[in-house]
Amino acid sequence: MTGVYRHSIDAKGRLAIPSRIREELGEVFYVTISQERCLAAYSAESWDRMMEKIKAMPRVKQTKMRPLFAHAAKCELDSQGRILLPQALRDFAGLTRDVAVVGAGECAEFWDEAAWDAVDVVETTPENIAEVLQELDF
Amino acid sequence: MTGVYRHSIDAKGRLAIPSRIREELGEVFYVTISQERCLAAYSAESWDRMMEKIKAMPRVKQTKMRPLFAHAAKCELDSQGRILLPQALRDFAGLTRDVAVVGAGECAEFWDEAAWDAVDVVETTPENIAEVLQELDF
């Protein structure tokens, strides 16, 4: 999943998913919290793989995974290609109106637009890109 | 099973099961005590799998599993999608009125709302989430 798409949440709490992202996420997908102040959306297949991995863990570790599930939502696209984002998730990521939907490889991230711009400016410097490419060694 | 749903037990001791959770638990499911101060609800299929696992154990271990059964209740949804939670179970988890129904992957957990908030604040910190995601390595 690639690209940055600037969309807005309407008065009913609905967020339109960019069609390019929609193609990869599918009709039903999962949105959960991320380690940063944003949300992460995983396709159903991707989510199921995650589940399998967790089921294979010992009980104690499974319990530790709870926040991931507790703060996740199974989202289904409405007929206009939008999802209804639960209030709790919107609050977590500080999403009010303007949202940046960011392709992040395996998942898509939902950022508050201003927060995304701040992150983007910092991490998209020539030096950083150079470092990334070097690390990749491709 | 995902998400947190805040519901309340009415004067008759009935608890409405969130529809998203209902879809996964089915019409009839099992509620038992958990290792924490909360209850855990398993779908019939999930419960049966647990049973199979226990049957395969040596007799002595089976006996150790007794508390799990002794404090379990087979719950059926009424026509409004609610269950009647036995008093003993409510007491165990300290459920009075406000309940948080928490999706925890394989099962759903029933917490006293205040107790859940306390747990949630502690385990949903950036450091903790980062640790979880790292452990998951996804």
Place this chain on the structure above:
DNA sequence: ATAGATGTGGGGAAGAGTGGGGAGAAATGT
């Protein structure tokens, strides 16, 4: 310019959560 796809907004029907009345079953006391 025109057609098709995409993003945004709002009306209205359907569903979900809550509360209460009341019939029937189960437990209790006489």
Place this chain on the structure above:
DNA sequence: ACATTTCTCCCCACTCTTCCCCACATCTAT
């Protein structure tokens, strides 16, 4: 055994949320 109380569960009613549908603006590609 009978009457009384308690418990369980069905139905109905109300509110609020969710979701389906239609309309319109914008953009892209032909």
